[in-house]
Amino acid sequence: MIKINNLSYSVKNLNNEKKDILKNLSINFLPGKITAITGSNGSGKSTLIKTIMGILKPDYGTIFFKDINITDFSITERAKLGISVAFQQPITFKGIKIKQLLEVAGAKSFNDMCLCLSKVGLCAKDYINRYYDSNLSGGEAKRIELAMCLAKNGEVFLFDEPEAGIDLWSVDNLVSLIKNLKDKTIIIVSHQQKILEIADEILILNDNGYEIGPQNIMLNKIKPIQTCGVLGDQK
Amino acid sequence: MNKIEQTIYNQTMQLTHQPSGAFSLRVNGQSAKQKSTNNIIIKQKQQKNGIDVIIKPNTQNESLHLPVILSDPGLKDSVYNDFYIGDNANIKIISGCGIHNDSNLTSTHNGIHTFHIGNNSFVEYIERHIALGLGKKKKLNPKTKIKLGQNSTLKILTQQISGVSNSNRITQAKLGENSSLIIEEKICTSNTEEAISNYNIELNGYQSSCKISSRSVAKNNSRQIFESNLIGKNKCFGHVECDGIILDKAKMYSTPKISAENSDSTLIHEATIGKIAGEQLTKLMTLGLNKEQAEEIIINGYLC
Numbered sequence: 424m425i426k427i428n429n430l431s432y433s434v435k436n437l438n439n440e441k442k443d444i445l446k447n448l449s450i451n452f453l454p455g456k457i458t459a460i461t462g463s464n465g466s467g468k469s470t471l472i473k474t475i476m477g478i479l480k481p482d483y484g485t486i487f488f489k490d491i492n493i494t495d496f497s498i499t500e501r502a503k504l505g506i507s508v509a510f511q512q513p514i515t516f517k518g519i520k521i522k523q524l525l526e527v528a529g530a531k532s533f534n535d536m537c538l539c540l541s542k543v544g545l546c547a548k549d550y551i552n553r554y555y556d557s558n559l560s561g562g563e564a565k566r567i568e569l570a571m572c573l574a575k576n577g578e579v580f581l582f583d584e585p586e587a588g589i590d591l592w593s594v595d596n597l598v599s600l601i602k603n604l605k606d607k608t609i610i611i612v613s614h615q616q617k618i619l620e621i622a623d624e625i626l627i628l629n630d631n632g633y634e635i636g637p638q639n640i641m642l643n644k645i646k647p648i649q650t651c652g653v654l655g656d657q658k
Numbered sequence: 659m660n661k662i663e664q665t666i667y668n669q670t671m672q673l674t675h676q677p678s679g680a681f682s683l684r685v686n687g688q689s690a691k692q693k694s695t696n697n698i699i700i701k702q703k704q705q706k707n708g709i710d711v712i713i714k715p716n717t718q719n720e721s722l723h724l725p726v727i728l729s730d731p732g733l734k735d736s737v738y739n740d741f742y743i744g745d746n747a748n749i750k751i752i753s754g755c756g757i758h759n760d761s762n763l764t765s766t767h768n769g770i771h772t773f774h775i776g777n778n779s780f781v782e783y784i785e786r787h788i789a790l791g792l793g794k795k796k797k798l799n800p801k802t803k804i805k806l807g808q809n810s811t812l813k814i815l816t817q818q819i820s821g822v823s824n825s826n827r828i829t830q831a832k833l834g835e836n837s838s839l840i841i842e843e844k845i846c847t848s849n850t851e852e853a854i855s856n857y858n859i860e861l862n863g864y865q866s867s868c869k870i871s872s873r874s875v876a877k878n879n880s881r882q883i884f885e886s887n888l889i890g891k892n893k894c895f896g897h898v899e900c901d902g903i904i905l906d907k908a909k910m911y912s913t914p915k916i917s918a919e920n921s922d923s924t925l926i927h928e929a930t931i932g933k934i935a936g937e938q939l940t941k942l943m944t945l946g947l948n949k950e951q952a953e954e955i956i957i958n959g960y961l962c
Contacts, residue, residue, distance in 0.1 A: 478940055498943040507944070514941040517873070517901070518959035527955065528945045575945055 424608040425452040425475060425506075425579055430484035432470055444470045448484070448633055450626065454578070457601065457609040459622035459638075461645060466628040468612040469511060472581045475610070476508045477501045488579070505577035511584040511612070513564035515556050521567055522551035528574035539570040542600050544593055561588045569600070580604055582611040586618060594618075619645070659685070662758045662790070663727045669819070670754025670786045671725050680722040682709055687728075687735040698722055698749075708738035708770075715744030715776065726755040731793060732763030738770045745776040745807070754786040755800075757822070759793035766797040777807040777834075783814045789821035794850075797824045804831035804839065808863065811838040817961075818845045818853060827855045833894075835863035843872040844961045847880035847908070857886035861894035861923065870898040875957050876908035887915045890923025902931040903960060 432445040444467040452458055460468045473479040475486060477498040485494045488504050496504070516524075522536065530536045537547035543566035553559070555567060565588040572580065582601070586594055598617050601609060611618060619625060625641035627634045634644065659667060663685065668674055676691075680698035683691040687707070694700045697717040701710045711722065728735060743749060759765040775781055789796035798818070806812055818825055831839055839859065847853050859868045868888055876882045888896035898914040916925035934956050942952035 476944060478944075498940060499946060499948045502944050502946040510941070514935075514937045516938055516956060516959055518962045519955065523955070523959070524945070527942065527947060571945065 424454045424489060425610070426450070426487040427452075427475070428485045428487075430471075430474065430486065431482045432467070432474055432479060433482055445474065445481070445628075446632060450635060452579075452608050452610055454608050455606055456623040457611065457621060458624045458626055458635075459619050460610065460612045460626045460628060461614055461619065462628035463630075466630065468628055469583050471628070472508065472583045472610065472612060475579075476506060476581060502575070502577075506579045506581065507572045507575040507577040508581040509569050509572035509583065509585055511587055513561075513568040515559070515564060517554075517556055519555055520551065521553055521555050524555055524567075524571055525551070525574045528571045529576055530574040535574065539573045540567075542573055542603075543567070543570045544596055545570065562590060565589055569597075573600075577607075579608045579610070582609070582613075584612050584614070586613060586615040659727070660729070663729050666727050666729070666756030666758060666788065666790065667725050669788050670756045671723055671752060672786075673723075677721065677723050679720055680711075682711075682722075682724050684724075684726045684735075684737060686730045687733055695720065703738065706738050707736060708740070711739065711741045713741065713743045713747055713749055715746055717744065717747040717749055719748055721750045721752065724751065724753040726753075726767060726769065728755070728757045728759075728765050728767055731759045731761035731765055734764070734766040734768075736768040736770070738772075740772045741774065743773065743775045743779055743781055745778055747776070747779040747781070749779070750782045750784070752784045754784075754788075755798055756787070757789040757796045757798065758791045759789070759796050760791040761793050762795070763793065764795035764797065765789075765793070766799070768799045768801070770801045770803070772803040773805065773812065775804070775806050775810050775812060777809055779807070779810045781810070781812045783812065785814075785816050787816075787818045787822055787825065789823065791821075795823055796821060798822050799826045799828075801828045802830070804829070806831060806833045806837040806839060806866075808835045808837060810834070811840070813840045815842045816844070818847075820846055820848065821851075822847075822853070823851050825853045827853070829855075829857045829859075831858075831868070832860045833863050833866035833868065836865045837863055838866070839868040841868075841870045843870070843874070845872070845874040845882065846877075846957075846961055847875070847882055848877040849880060850878070851880040852882070853880075854883045855885070857898075858889075859887070859896070860889045860891060861896055862891050863894070864892050865894065866892065867895040868897070870900075870914075872898075872900045873960055874901070874910070875903045875905070875961060876910050877905045879907050881909045882911070884910075884912045884914070884929075886913070886927075887917055888925050888927070889917045889919060890925050891919050893920065893922035894924070896923070896925040898927045900927075900929040901960075902929075903934055903957065904931055905933065
């Protein structure tokens with residue numbers, strides 16, 4: 424469904440030195456499969472999501488949606504093709520109601536809105552007429568971010584740390600939500616054990632590159648970050 | 659009213675008919691229709707243009723509509739309206755002025771409104787300003803003077819929707835003990851329009867409070883100036899928040915001043931001016947909108 428070939432993305436630091444974030448990634452994300460992406464901070468997980476969505480342009484490499492080369496497609500074109508994304512940090516607005524955003528995403532009726540909001544544990548009648556602004560708590564905003572992604576629908580779902588900001592009580596519901604998208608292509612950045620356990624494949628990104636494989640094998644390769652535990656010379 | 663006047667009426671009043679309740683319609687510098695009620699008495703001023711509105715004490719949940727229409731090009735109309743609102747009242751006043759001008763002549767409306775609000779009253783005041791037509795000189799200068807009594811609240815929503823070439827909005831208020839003034843201002847300018855807003859609020863009363871929230875959008879080559887001065891003269895609270903979205907080659911100047919003249923006053927000011935946040939556009943584009951559609955939704959929401 425989504426096939427990336429030799430995908431690379433780099434940034435330049437203050438000294439104008441190039442730093443590779445993604446290097447020669449070639450992966451085929453299949454329909455009906457959940458691929459979890461994990462790895463240390465700064466390893467390029469969110470960058471990969473943003474590159475697939477068209478928010479970041481790769482240095483080289485290609486991205487295919489089915490057999491369509493979408494490497495040069497805009498964000499809007501990719502959204503219309505059927506790629507949906509829920510960001511790690513919800514983006515709020517001033518003066519725009521949740522109802523309007525769900526409508527923009529694709530909800531056609533109150534029932535549609537109710538369905539999407541129920542799946543993220545929110546009651547539509549309490550939320551649709553509220554503004555999607557900074558008066559919402561972080562957890563509420565995050566759930567609405569997910570609800571918009573569900574209302575948008577499509578064939579490919581990109582979730583960037585959907586568990587971040589959601590209370591632990593809700594993680595099981597989040598797992599069910601993801602599992603219920605079973606015929607879709609799910610690419611999900613997560614550090615949450617319960618989410619990694621429902622993945623078909625796990626992609627580990629690190630400074631040395633990447634490794635992808637079946638969940639049962641890859642889970643054993645996820646290691647806690649090692650620190651030296653020594654401050655060094657203190658002057 | 660002809661078709662143009664009806665359009666102005668509909669947009670400023672957000673109504674298609676004459677509402678129940680007190681009503682005063684002014685068309686091209688003349689009083690066209692007036693209706694008082696038992697509790698809201700409208701009297702024509704004798705010495706100058708305008709009306710005195712007397713709202714009796716204990717008037718509850720009544721409304722007053724004051725549409726003003728200028729459709730004769732080149733007309734300069736100044737009107738002085740005084741509102742005397744008694745104690746323990748709860749009232750909604752909807753005022754609006756619209757100009758239509760297709761000519762090179764200058765149309766100007768100066769609306770000077772003075773509020774004398776008694777004690778323990780709640781007043782909601784909505785004013786909408788628009789200008790239509792191809793002419794480039796359509797000026798609206800609303801001046802609002804307020805004296806707010808003890809334990810009273812005045813909530814103002816002022817909107818300049820579109821088409822006004824020049825506006826100079828002046829608001830002056832003196833707040834009594836435990837009174838509260840809440841102002842929401844929404845202004846959108848485009849082309850070469852210029853909008854100036856100036857607020858001077860004196861928080862005189864013990865535990866008086868004022869909150870000003872200004873949201874504005876400046877497009878094309880338009881220019882906006884926002885100036886406010888919240889003056890704390892007692893134990894009081896004041897907050898001014900000024901957000902501006904600037905597009906194209908527009909210019910925007912914001913000076914939310916706070917002046918504490920009493921050590922128990924708490925005054926806060928915030929001001930931001932910037933383009934539409936890129937991440938907001940991105941979010942809406944991930945939902946399938948193009949950039950122009952995303953901008954429109956963000957601006958409309960911002961000014962709603």
